[in-house]
Amino acid sequence: MTERINRGAFVPPYFQLAQILENKILSGELKPGDSLPSEADLGKQYDLSRMTVRKCLNILAERGLVSAQPGRGTFISRPVLDKAVFTVEEFQREMNRRGLTPGARTVDVRVTNASQEIAQILDVSTEDKILYFSRLLTANNSPIALERKYMRYNIGHPILENELQYMAFAEIVTLYHDVLPVRSRMLLRADLANEDDARHLQIPQHSPVLCIEQSLYTGDGKTVGWGLFVYRADKFTIVSEIEPLKGVE
Amino acid sequence: MTERINRGAFVPPYFQLAQILENKILSGELKPGDSLPSEADLGKQYDLSRMTVRKCLNILAERGLVSAQPGRGTFISRPVLDKAVFTVEEFQREMNRRGLTPGARTVDVRVTNASQEIAQILDVSTEDKILYFSRLLTANNSPIALERKYMRYNIGHPILENELQYMAFAEIVTLYHDVLPVRSRMLLRADLANEDDARHLQIPQHSPVLCIEQSLYTGDGKTVGWGLFVYRADKFTIVSEIEPLKGVE
DNA sequence: TAGTGGTCTAGACCACTTC
DNA sequence: AAGTGGTCTAGACCACTAG
Numbered sequence: 001m002t003e004r005i006n007r008g009a010f011v012p013p014y015f016q017l018a019q020i021l022e023n024k025i026l027s028g029e030l031k032p033g034d035s036l037p038s039e040a041d042l043g044k045q046y047d048l049s050r051m052t053v054r055k056c057l058n059i060l061a062e063r064g065l066v067s068a069q070p071g072r073g074t075f076i077s078r079p080v081l082d083k084a085v086f087t088v089e090e091f092q093r094e095m096n097r098r099g100l101t102p103g104a105r106t107v108d109v110r111v112t113n114a115s116q117e118i119a120q121i122l123d124v125s126t127e128d129k130i131l132y133f134s135r136l137l138t139a140n141n142s143p144i145a146l147e148r149k150y151m152r153y154n155i156g157h158p159i160l161e162n163e164l165q166y167m168a169f170a171e172i173v174t175l176y177h178d179v180l181p182v183r184s185r186m187l188l189r190a191d192l193a194n195e196d197d198a199r200h201l202q203i204p205q206h207s208p209v210l211c212i213e214q215s216l217y218t219g220d221g222k223t224v225g226w227g228l229f230v231y232r233a234d235k236f237t238i239v240s241e242i243e244p245l246k247g248v249e
Numbered sequence: 250m251t252e253r254i255n256r257g258a259f260v261p262p263y264f265q266l267a268q269i270l271e272n273k274i275l276s277g278e279l280k281p282g283d284s285l286p287s288e289a290d291l292g293k294q295y296d297l298s299r300m301t302v303r304k305c306l307n308i309l310a311e312r313g314l315v316s317a318q319p320g321r322g323t324f325i326s327r328p329v330l331d332k333a334v335f336t337v338e339e340f341q342r343e344m345n346r347r348g349l350t351p352g353a354r355t356v357d358v359r360v361t362n363a364s365q366e367i368a369q370i371l372d373v374s375t376e377d378k379i380l381y382f383s384r385l386l387t388a389n390n391s392p393i394a395l396e397r398k399y400m401r402y403n404i405g406h407p408i409l410e411n412e413l414q415y416m417a418f419a420e421i422v423t424l425y426h427d428v429l430p431v432r433s434r435m436l437l438r439a440d441l442a443n444e445d446d447a448r449h450l451q452i453p454q455h456s457p458v459l460c461i462e463q464s465l466y467t468g469d470g471k472t473v474g475w476g477l478f479v480y481r482a483d484k485f486t487i488v489s490e491i492e493p494l495k496g497v498e
Numbered sequence: 499t500a501g502t503g504g505t506c507t508a509g510a511c512c513a514c515t516t517c
Numbered sequence: 518a519a520g521t522g523g524t525c526t527a528g529a530c531c532a533c534t535a536g
Contacts, residue, residue: 012504012506014506032429039521048506048507049506049508051506052506054523055505055506071515073520073522079419081431081465082340082463083337084337084435084463085337086337086487168331171331181328181330182328183491184331185490186333186335186488186489188333189485190440190458190459190480190482191482208458210439214333219277237436238436240433242432263524288502297526299526299527301524301525303503317503318502320502320503321502321534321535322502
């Protein structure tokens with residue numbers, strides 16, 4: 001039973017074929033290890049050119065459903081169910097995505113000397129001034145996370161309260177320096193709330209928190225910003241889910 | 250100054266062009282908001298067909314460096330530095346990737362009646378039998394995580410100690426049921442170690458732990474497996490890093 | 499109306515695998 | 518030698534955007 005490609009539809013042929021093949025895989029008609037017909041054969045079968053078939057197979061390959069082996073063929077993959085991808089967007093976008101109303105309140109802004117630790121991270125002297133700020137991030141007016149950020153102090157730019165309150169850290173760093181950061185490194189870990197975290201987040205001290213450490217680098221590898229997000233564990237979890245192919249309705 | 254595409258090289262032309270354009274973006278020669286030459290113009294400039302140029306632009310678009318706007322052009326994106334992608338592979342692969350030697354020890358295997366909670370998750374009656382097992386996962390012989398997993402009990406298959414010790418949960422579920430799971434959902438959160446966790450992981454009770462909850466579903470949405478990973482927070486963190494394009498040396 | 503990206507086609511050559 | 522996927526080409530039509 002070969003479905004037909006609908007040439008008049010808004011959904012383009014390569015996507016229709018991807019859906020057809022995905023259905024065959026998810027329904028078990030095609031099992032892991034099975035080989036797909038060759039690209040040329042699929043083209044004949046569905047009356048598509050080979051390049052169009054390839055575009056479709058690339059989609060399935062990206063999603064991990066099939067894998068192509070040069071000289072041999074294209075094979076159905078064993079689904080990788082023991083792998084997870086946890087994505088965290090910028091806070092406002094993330095909360096919107098979850099259907100919550102994001103908010104932010106500046107807790108502290110300070111121009112101060114760098115501590116030993118921060119001086120090393122930002123590669124400045126402890127004599128140098130750095131800019132520290134912390135924000136309380138909320139969702140539906142309930143505290144979700146405390147953000148603590150450090151960056152080199154650029155004397156040329158004034159500090160605008162409003163920007164500090166609403167902009168993402170990378171945007172702020174970009175705004176206050178001429179070199180813009182181009183690389184980012186984040187590190188996720190579990191931790192316990194310290195006294196300061198606990199007070200602002202309105203949780204008992206030593207409550208579990210999710211920490212995300214953020215470093216921003218320029219093209220030549222210099223660290224221009226560093227800091228933390230401290231999330232309430234009871235209010236913030238991250239989901240990894242593999243969705244089936246969806247077309248526009 | 251226009252670099253040339255080297256036609257004899259092992260690196261294919263579309264990839265060479267991607268590297269050229271990425272360099273221009275990372276070096277600041279092309280700034281966020283700037284438009285790229287049209288696909289046709291790039292083709293003329295580097296003596297490539299439009300399809301080849303498109304393949305290159307697709308790579309850059311996937312990496313978030315540029316975004317194409319139908320009817321307008323292709324534009325350099327503002328780097329998304331406030332987004333993080335945390336990936337966790339299956340435990341053995343994950344530890345290998347980190348240069349550690351993975352190990353596993355079965356702590357408990359039990360065929361038992363489903364608790365209220367587990368019965369609801371697996372959609373079985375509390376009269377029904379379920380299979381529970383827990384494993385201690387180690388790296389360089391040091392305890393990293395405790396895994397607790399629940400699945401429907403299939404009377405037809407014997408339980409092999411060896412498989413339980415080394416296989417990933419999804420593989421075990423596949424092995425013990427005729428319907429294979431095709432969808433997976435994972436949930437990450439911070440938590441505190443309970444007494445049992447603490448003893449096996451050799452940490453004080455109420456130490457911080459990273460929890461990953463795993464659910465496995467069949468094509469028709471039935472939950473066939475559920476469970477937890479409980480990671481020591483001091484031994485297990487996750488990094489999100491955006492790497493520049495690399496060719497084979 | 500001209501230019502843009504999105505899609506599609508019917509060829510082609512190559513390196514690789516299998517027989 | 519025949520078949521496979523990886524790459525490339527030189528066209529084409531479309532919907533969309535902009536002046």
